[in-house]
Amino acid sequence: MDSCAVMRGSKNGLEKKIRDRRAPHLLDIDGDSCHHLHNASKKLCCPFERWVESLLSDLHTDHKWSADMKDGLREICSIFGIHFSRPECYIPHRWLSVLDVSLETLRMWDALVMFYYAFLSNEDKCTYKDIVSAILQKREVQGTGRARIKELGNRSKNFTNEGKMRKVRICKKVLFEDKKTLLELHFYSAVLPMLKHYVLLFQSKDPKFLSCFIKPEKLINSKGRNLSGPKMKLLDLTSTEAHLAAPFVGSEASSLLDQLGREHPVVKAFKTKVIQAYTSCAGDLQTKLPLDSPTLRTLSCLDPDARGSHHIVPQLQKLPNMFPDVKLNELERAGFQHEIHRYASDMTLPQMTEEARVDLWWNVVRKTQRYPALCKLALSALCPFHGPQVESAFSVMSNILQAKDANLSVETYESYQVVKYNLKAMQVSAIQHYSRKTKESPVNVQLCRNVKRSPKVQSSAQR
Incomplete structure (x- = not known):
C-alpha cells in the first residue's frame, strides 16, 4: 500500500487498524516500492535544475495545440525516415515517465533541430548552417527533400507572445546549448532504466546502482562479498573518498564528454551535477527502501540460490509464526524442523533458470513431495505482490x-x-x-x- 499517513500511520493508519482489529500477524514488508522509485528518480534529476524537463514541457505544449506545427514536424520526420510521434508530457507524480519522453526526444532529435532551425534569426541561421547541413548529409536527404524542408521553414504564422517566448527557450536548448541538453538527455536515458527495472533488489546484495559512482572496494566486506542490505544502509554516500573519478553516465554521454574535453565549462558543471544526482538519489533509496527489513531477510532465504548456507536455517524456522493461517497437520508440524535442515543442504533439487520465477520453482519442488510442510509455507509466503497492481485493480473499475x-x-x-x-x-x-x-x-x-x-x-x- 501507499506510504502516506492514511495508509501506514502508526496511530490511525489503515495498516494499524487492520493489525489491531483483524490480523495481528500482518506482515510489515514496506510501502509501495513503485512510489519510492519514482521519488528517488526525481531526486536524481533535481541537481540538473529542470533543464531537460522544461524542454520536454515546452515541446509538448508547442505541438499539442497547433495542428500546423505538428504536421510540419511530422513531414520532416517522414523525409528523414524517422517514425513520428507527437512530443508527450511527462507525469510529475510518476517521475520515471521522464525516461520515456527523453528517449522519444532523442529519437527525433535531428528532426527537432531541423524544425526549430526555421525559427532562428538570419544571423543565427548562418551560425548553425553547418549543423543543419551535417544532419541533411547524415540522413541522405536529396534535392527534393531539401527543397520541401526549406519550403516548410519559410511558412509565416502569427504566434502569441507566450508562443514566441516558448520557441526562444526551445531554440536555446536544442541549438544554442545543445551539448548541455544532449549530455543530460543521454545521462537520463542511461541511468533511469536502472531505477525502472529496480524491482525488489532490496535483499539481493547486488548494489548495481551504487557501483555506478561508489568505488568497488567500498561495496565489499572483509570476506570479499558484497555488502548486505543493513550494511548498505549505513554506508556513507557523501564521502568524496568513496566516489569514483569517472562515474557511469552512459556511452553516448561519455562520447560527448570526450569531444568537448575536460576543461570545457559544460563538462565541469555536468560532472559536478552527476555526483550530486547520484548522491541525492542513492541517499533517498538508502532511507526509503527496506534494506534491513527482517521480513524480507527471512523471505529472501526462499531463493533456491540460498541453499548450501547454514544461515537460512534459523530464518526459515520463523515461517510458521509469520504465517499462522497456513494450517499444518500434526505430521507436517513434527517434521518441519527436519525438512529445513535437509533442504538447506539438498543440492539435488531441480535447477532454476534465470528467467524462471521462484514461486513456480517451489511448485515443482512441491510435486516431488519431499518437503510438504516447507513447500506449503513457501508458496504462501510468495503469494504477496508489490508494486502498482492494487491500484491497477481499482483502475479496472473506471470501465464500470x-x-x-x-x-x-x-x-x-x-x-x-x-x-x-x-x-x-x-x-x-x-x-x-x-x-x-x-x-x-x-x-x-x-x-x-x-x-x-x-x-x-x-x-x-x-x-
Whole structure:
C-alpha cells in the first residue's frame, strides 16, 4: 500500500487498524516500492535544475495545440525516415515517465533541430548552417527533400507572445546549448532504466546502482562479498573518498564528454551535477527502501540460490509464526524442523533458470513431495505482490463506474471486477474467451428471452 499517513500511520493508519482489529500477524514488508522509485528518480534529476524537463514541457505544449506545427514536424520526420510521434508530457507524480519522453526526444532529435532551425534569426541561421547541413548529409536527404524542408521553414504564422517566448527557450536548448541538453538527455536515458527495472533488489546484495559512482572496494566486506542490505544502509554516500573519478553516465554521454574535453565549462558543471544526482538519489533509496527489513531477510532465504548456507536455517524456522493461517497437520508440524535442515543442504533439487520465477520453482519442488510442510509455507509466503497492481485493480473499475450505471449494487461491481480481472490475467478478450462454434453450440432461445425480460422482471419485483 501507499506510504502516506492514511495508509501506514502508526496511530490511525489503515495498516494499524487492520493489525489491531483483524490480523495481528500482518506482515510489515514496506510501502509501495513503485512510489519510492519514482521519488528517488526525481531526486536524481533535481541537481540538473529542470533543464531537460522544461524542454520536454515546452515541446509538448508547442505541438499539442497547433495542428500546423505538428504536421510540419511530422513531414520532416517522414523525409528523414524517422517514425513520428507527437512530443508527450511527462507525469510529475510518476517521475520515471521522464525516461520515456527523453528517449522519444532523442529519437527525433535531428528532426527537432531541423524544425526549430526555421525559427532562428538570419544571423543565427548562418551560425548553425553547418549543423543543419551535417544532419541533411547524415540522413541522405536529396534535392527534393531539401527543397520541401526549406519550403516548410519559410511558412509565416502569427504566434502569441507566450508562443514566441516558448520557441526562444526551445531554440536555446536544442541549438544554442545543445551539448548541455544532449549530455543530460543521454545521462537520463542511461541511468533511469536502472531505477525502472529496480524491482525488489532490496535483499539481493547486488548494489548495481551504487557501483555506478561508489568505488568497488567500498561495496565489499572483509570476506570479499558484497555488502548486505543493513550494511548498505549505513554506508556513507557523501564521502568524496568513496566516489569514483569517472562515474557511469552512459556511452553516448561519455562520447560527448570526450569531444568537448575536460576543461570545457559544460563538462565541469555536468560532472559536478552527476555526483550530486547520484548522491541525492542513492541517499533517498538508502532511507526509503527496506534494506534491513527482517521480513524480507527471512523471505529472501526462499531463493533456491540460498541453499548450501547454514544461515537460512534459523530464518526459515520463523515461517510458521509469520504465517499462522497456513494450517499444518500434526505430521507436517513434527517434521518441519527436519525438512529445513535437509533442504538447506539438498543440492539435488531441480535447477532454476534465470528467467524462471521462484514461486513456480517451489511448485515443482512441491510435486516431488519431499518437503510438504516447507513447500506449503513457501508458496504462501510468495503469494504477496508489490508494486502498482492494487491500484491497477481499482483502475479496472473506471470501465464500470459511469453516470448511467450509478444504481448498480456493490455486488454487481464486484462481479464485474472479478470477470475483468480474470480476463486480463488470462490475456484474452471476452469475445476470445467466450467464443463458440454455432453448429456445436446452438443458441438457447429461452435463455435469450429471459435475459431481455430480466430488467422488467427486476423492476416489477422491486415495486
